[in-house]
Amino acid sequence: MVNFFNSFLVLLFCLSAFGQTSRYQVRTIAFYNLENLFDTIDDPKTFDEDFTPAGKYKWTAKRNNEKIENLAGVISGIGYPLRKSAPDVVGICEVENFHTLSDLVNHPSLKSNDYGIIHKDGPDARGIDVALIYRKASFIPVSIQAHRLILLNTKRFIEPTRYQLVVYGFLEGLPLYFIVNHWPSRRGGELRSRPNRIAAAELNLKIIDSIKRITPEPVIIGMGDFNDNPNDYSMTKVLATKKEREGIASLDLFNPMARMFRKGIGSLAYRDSWSLFDQMYFTGNMVNGEKPFQLWKVKIYDPAELKISRGTYKGYPFRTITAGRYTAGYSDHFPVYAYLIKEIETLLRKD
Numbered sequence: 001m002v003n004f005f006n007s008f009l010v011l012l013f014c015l016s017a018f019g020q021t022s023r024y025q026v027r028t029i030a031f032y033n034l035e036n037l038f039d040t041i042d043d044p045k046t047f048d049e050d051f052t053p054a055g056k057y058k059w060t061a062k063r064n065n066e067k068i069e070n071l072a073g074v075i076s077g078i079g080y081p082l083r084k085s086a087p088d089v090v091g092i093c094e095v096e097n098f099h100t101l102s103d104l105v106n107h108p109s110l111k112s113n114d115y116g117i118i119h120k121d122g123p124d125a126r127g128i129d130v131a132l133i134y135r136k137a138s139f140i141p142v143s144i145q146a147h148r149l150i151l152l153n154t155k156r157f158i159e160p161t162r163y164q165l166v167v168y169g170f171l172e173g174l175p176l177y178f179i180v181n182h183w184p185s186r187r188g189g190e191l192r193s194r195p196n197r198i199a200a201a202e203l204n205l206k207i208i209d210s211i212k213r214i215t216p217e218p219v220i221i222g223m224g225d226f227n228d229n230p231n232d233y234s235m236t237k238v239l240a241t242k243k244e245r246e247g248i249a250s251l252d253l254f255n256p257m258a259r260m261f262r263k264g265i266g267s268l269a270y271r272d273s274w275s276l277f278d279q280m281y282f283t284g285n286m287v288n289g290e291k292p293f294q295l296w297k298v299k300i301y302d303p304a305e306l307k308i309s310r311g312t313y314k315g316y317p318f319r320t321i322t323a324g325r326y327t328a329g330y331s332d333h334f335p336v337y338a339y340l341i342k343e344i345e346t347l348l349r350k351d
Contacts, residue, residue: 024341027138027171027293028079028087030301031223031278033182034071035320035331036128037104038096040064046127048096057321063328067320068100070330072107078301078337086113087337088138088171091223092131093162093182097121105133118167120146123160130165130180130224141169149203151184151196161196164203166211172342174219174293177211179204181224183234197228201238208253217250219291222281225333229276230258241281248284255281256298257336267300267334269316278336286340296339306330 038051040059050056057063076086095101098119105115118141119131134141146163153159165180181204184196204222211218228234235241235255242248243258257279266274278300286295308316318329 022343025172025344026083026296027089027340027342028083028085028337029089029091029221029223029280029340030075030078030087030335030337031091031180031225031280032071032075032078032093032335033225033278033331033333034092034094035333036094037067037071037100038064038127039100039103043096043127047125048127051096056324057326063326066328068103068107069109070320070328072104072109074301074306074330074335075104076109076113077303078335079299079339082339086110086135089132089134089178090115091178091180092133093180093225094128095119095131096127096129101131101133116141118144118165120144120163120165122146122163123148124162125160128162128182130162130182132165132167132178132180134169139169139171141167143168147203147207149184149200151199159196164200164207166207171293171340174291175215176219176221177215179207179220179222179224181222181226183224183226183228185227194233197226197232197234198238200226201234205239212251217285217290218283219286219293220253220283221286221338222253223336224279225277226279227277230255230261230279235279235281239281242284245287248287250283250285250288250290252284253281254284254287254295255279256295256338257281260298260300265300267317267336268332269313278333280336280338282338293340293342296341298336298338301335301337306334 040061042052051059053060078087101117114136115133116136117133122129145166149161151159161184162182167178183200186193239253241253241255248254257276261276266276267278268275282295285291306318308314308318317332317334319332320329
């Protein structure tokens with residue numbers, strides 16, 4: 001019985017009009033910006049010198065191990081109170097390479113989950129990439145594609161940035177696509193940098209359109225640090241994400257984070273303002289009941305230990321590096337996650 005509850009969370013919804021109780025299987029999907037998870041080795045092809053023992057942040061093996069321990073503890077706790085296990089799939093950004101991911105998933109806090117790793121070295125100048133880790137018992141990857149975003153700087157040279165990672169596979173038998181994102185930052189100001197994120201959204205849209213051409217009624221989950229909020233142009237106009245469940249079409253993109261943002265909820269803070277750059281969007285067929293797995297709800301994982309506990313920035317994410325100083329925290333972002341549910345049994349209630 002213990003093993004059953006570890007693999008199948010049972011939720012009981014009483015449908016009084018029909019005298020029924022439904023039992024659901026739950027899967028947890030998460031996204032986490034790890035805030036510069038680097039190893040200690042200087043890569044001559046990237047600008048990673050700050051994260052070396054002799055670099056600006058004195059990135060020693062001890063500090064690297066502390067960072068991995070912190071992050072492993074966070075990931076193991078996402079959704080745990082309900083699901084009683086670590087997430088089934090986790091999208092990741094700001095990780096340097098496969099080796100650092102391997103150290104992370106093999107940490108004692110995560111090793112028992114038997115996570116697989118999907119990662120491709122990208123062209124980002126600092127060497128930070130997006131990736132996906134997945135519990136092999138829950139998700140079976142079939143194909144992987146890395147789509148390059150071409151940006152030009154003011155001198156018309158290519159500005160290297162992160163891939164958009166597309167993973168197709170099966171979640172408990174359901175075929176679906178994950179798109180993992182880390183869109184261009186707001187460096188230089190939101191307005192000045194906005195065209196870069198619009199270009200990133202256009203690439204996302206191109207990917208989605210190509211998926212639709214080869215897969216009838218595809219299930220798509222987009223996730224990432226979009227460096228834009230749910231109400232920004234890239235999300236509402238380019239991707240045309242919907243903010244309400246009611247009346248949503250099968251291939252519309254639904255952004256459940258929009259309602260959270262309207263309530264002032266965010267995943268990172270800057271100058272007394274909260275932003276919700278870490279988001280997930282879903283095709284409407286995961287919302288309107290067309291597919292066996294449905295989106296139940298989304299949340300931000302922000303327990304007390306992930307927050308600064310006192311002072312001017314009380315409640316902000318507890319960072320690894322603060323104002324250029326090592327502070328032994330976690331990340332400058334909170335993780336976000338979603339519960340997907342699938343009905344596995346309907347029982348008649350005995351009144």
